[in-house]
Amino acid sequence: ETENSFRVAMDVYLYGGNSRSYALLTIINDEQPLEKSLSRGTKMVGLDAQGIQVEGQAFQPVNMGNTTISFQYPTTSIQSSHLTCKVGGLVGTGAENMKGCLAPNGTLRIEGFSRLFNYSYDPYTDNMNGRTIASMSIEADARMRTCRGAACPNEDFIKFYNYYGVSDYGHQWITAAFEKRSTVFKNGNADFSSYGYQGQREAIKKATVYMNVWMYAIYEFEDALNDCNSRCLQCNDNLAHAWDEGVAYYTGSLEGTTTTNNNYGGNGKMIHALADRMCGNFKTCGVSGDELATTTSKVNYDLLSQFVSGRQNLFVGNCVTARANRERIAQLMAIPLVQGTLRHAYIVEHLYANEKSKAEAATFAATVLPIVHALSPIDAQIIHDNTKVGSNTITNFQKVKEAFERNYKQMGITCKDVGGLWNVGTNDYYKGAAPCSDENSSPRELSKAVMVAIIVCVCGIALIAIGGAIFLYFRERAGTPVFTPAAVRAIS
Numbered sequence: 384e385t386e387n388s389f390r391v392a393m394d395v396y397l398y399g400g401n402s403r404s405y406a407l408l409t410i411i412n413d414e415q416p417l418e419k420s421l422s423r424g425t426k427m428v429g430l431d432a433q434g435i436q437v438e439g440q441a442f443q444p445v446n447m448g449n450t451t452i453s454f455q456y457p458t459t460s461i462q463s464s465h466l467t468c469k470v471g472g473l474v475g476t477g478a479e480n481m482k483g484c485l486a487p488n489g490t491l492r493i494e495g496f497s498r499l500f501n502y503s504y505d506p507y508t509d510n511m512n513g514r515t516i517a518s519m520s521i522e523a524d525a526r527m528r529t530c531r532g533a534a535c536p537n538e539d540f541i542k543f544y545n546y547y548g549v550s551d552y553g554h555q556w557i558t559a560a561f562e563k564r565s566t567v568f569k570n571g572n573a574d575f576s577s578y579g580y581q582g583q584r585e586a587i588k589k590a591t592v593y594m595n596v597w598m599y600a601i602y603e604f605e606d607a608l609n610d611c612n613s614r615c616l617q618c619n620d621n622l623a624h625a626w627d628e629g630v631a632y633y634t635g636s637l638e639g640t641t642t643t644n645n646n647y648g649g650n651g652k653m654i655h656a657l658a659d660r661m662c663g664n665f666k667t668c669g670v671s672g673d674e675l676a677t678t679t680s681k682v683n684y685d686l687l688s689q690f691v692s693g694r695q696n697l698f699v700g701n702c703v704t705a706r707a708n709r710e711r712i713a714q715l716m717a718i719p720l721v722q723g724t725l726r727h728a729y730i731v732e733h734l735y736a737n738e739k740s741k742a743e744a745a746t747f748a749a750t751v752l753p754i755v756h757a758l759s760p761i762d763a764q765i766i767h768d769n770t771k772v773g774s775n776t777i778t779n780f781q782k783v784k785e786a787f788e789r790n791y792k793q794m795g796i797t798c799k800d801v802g803g804l805w806n807v808g809t810n811d812y813y814k815g816a817a818p819c820s821d822e823n824s825s826p827r828e829l830s831k832a833v834m835v836a837i838i839v840c841v842c843g844i845a846l847i848a849i850g851g852a853i854f855l856y857f858r859e860r861a862g863t864p865v866f867t868p869a870a871v872r873a874i875s
Contacts, residue, residue: 384580391476393561396517396591398472403513405442405455406468406485408502416500421445426494427454429502432486437467442513452493452502454485455513462636470510484510516591517554519599524550526602532609534706539601539713546570546753546763553594556749560586570763571752573745573772578738585742586772592653593720593750596632600654601716603629604693604709611702623698630690633716654716658682661722665802666812672799675807682718682800689715714795717754721787721801723747728770729804729816731778744770744778755786758793762786781815788819797821 410416425441442453456468467483484506490499527540528550544550548569556573559566560583565574575586607625635653650656662668663676672681693708695701727744734740748770756763765786769778791797804816812818 384584389561389580389583391472392587393558394472394474395476396472396557396561396587397515399512399515399518400469400471400473400478401466401512402515403442403455404466404468404471405439405453405511405513406504406506407509407511408452408454408485408491408504410450410452411501411503416450417445417447419495420447421452421493421495427452428492429454429485430489431483433482437483437485452491452500454491456483468510470506471512471515474507481506481510516595517557519595520551520554520557523553523598523602527598527605534605534609537602537605540598542757543598543753546756553590553598556590556594556746557587560590570756571749571767571771573749575772578742578772582738582742582772585739586746589723589743589746590749593657593723593747597654597716597720597750600629600632601713603632604712607697608702608706608709611697611705612700623694626690626694626697629712633686654719655683657723658686658719661719661726662802664726664805665722666805667722667800667802672802675805680719682715686712686715711795717751717794718796718800720747720751721796724751724766724770725780725784725787725801725816726804728778728783729780729813731770732780733813736778741776741778742772745772748783754794755790758790759786762789784816784819791819791821 421441421444423441423444427439427441429437429439431437437456439454439456442455445452456466458465467480468485469478469480470484473479485502485504487506488503489501491502492499523540527535527537528544530536540550543552546552546569547555549555552568555566555568559573560575560578563575563578563583565576566572573586575583578586604626607622607629611622633653634655635651638651638653638655651659658680659668659676662672662674662680662682666673666675667681668674668676669678669681670684689708689712693705693712696705696708724744724747727740727747730740731744748766752763752767755766763786766783769776769780769783787801788798791801798819798821801818803812803818805811806813
């Protein structure tokens with residue numbers, strides 16, 4: 384890595400290059416550019432630099448008289464060529480593709496208009512992206528907190544807002560890591576000023592997916608539910624497609640269908656791949672969740688079931704059950720985040736406490752701390768204190784493990800779901816890292832067996848006390864009390 388490589392990476396993070404590409408065109412040489420307004424989605428046609436026709440649509444509504452139009456490029460279902468104009472933050476990376484971009488100057492045919500419109504723009508600076516990894520966090524407040532609808536605010540997002548005190552917590556974490564400075568959160572702050580390239584890379588790379596994309600996937604599922612209508616079946620078809628977007632963000636486009644070279648995360652980069660990698664570390668692969676890295680994680684099997692069920696429920700207007708699917712999805716999606724935190728906390732304390740592993744522990748913890756904090760601020764603080772960014776942090780894996788375990792039940796997950804950290808060298812769990820027992824995963828709550836024993840004992844003591852009182856009463860009535868004053872005994 385170099386300073387320049389991080390600058391390029393930040394440009395891609397901020398400006399994108401692969402999603403919702405559009406050109407910002409300026410209408411020229413027209414006294415009256417638009418005689419009427421354009422709605423989003425209005426069809427347009429222009430030419431690229433080679434004279435080949437490019438069909439697009441209005442990315443945003445345009446008011447009458449405006450001289451600026453946003454031309455959204457078409458997409459295809461073929462992943463390798465889904466966009467023919469890819470610019471944004473990709474300029475200079477070698478990943479840009481300008482073959483399908485509009486020519487710098489040309490004419491535009493717009494649906495509903497009989498005449499052509501002359502335009503001009505800079506293909507390098509005016510080809511932008513409507514969706515970026517940064518925007519997933521920057522726009523989260525409007526989507527999930529101040530939004531309108533039956534499901535607003537989003538209850539999962541509010542946990543993160545309440546903990547960090549800001550809506551764009553993911554964006555703030557990532558930009559602070561890029562700029563090697565401190566965050567300014569209500570809780571869970573991190574100071575990246577002492578980080579080198581390794582620490583920066585891990586804090587940025589993991590937060591982009593496990594903070595920004597993770598919550599954006601939750602948003603897509605919630606957005607599909609927002610307009611669910613149990614009385615209008617045909618109304619729900621588009622919602623079922625919106626649900627698929629949540630699945631897409633969870634899975635990513637690189638996942639593939641098979642593992643390669645013993646890489647049990649496949650080729651993916653998103654949460655689906657993380658779950659499969661973690662199952663190999665925690666022996667939670669397979670349908671039963673007790674296998675090593677030879678198959679898909681149990682988390683992903685369980686999530687696939689919820690994805691399919693939720694989509695079908697939306698399609699037929701079964702809105703209540705679809706909401707239960709969404710809530711279960713959020714619980715399951717937290718499991719690999721917990722596993723990632725545990726794994727790297729163990730590595731930091733017992734294996735190698737280098738900058739890379741410390742950054743991984745801190746970032747994984749940051750992705751799940753708000754969920755724990757909503758249940759137990761004390762346990763969240765324990766986890767943060769033992770994983771936070773800082774050279775003086777002393778990590779105690781056992782404290783982190785126990786703090787998580789005390790909250791599993793309320794998080795909707797189990798000890799079996801999380802598993803234990805597996806040592807392939809010894810074919811056993813690492814010392815102190817075996818799975819907890821679900822009967823003991825909530826020490827603050829007494830088990831049913833203990834409760835029954837206590838009740839039996841209390842009832843037994845109560846019966847003995849009552850029997851003793853009756854016995855004393857009748858002895859007293861008979862004139863032969865069990866207890867008499869010492870003076871009376873002496874006289875008798």
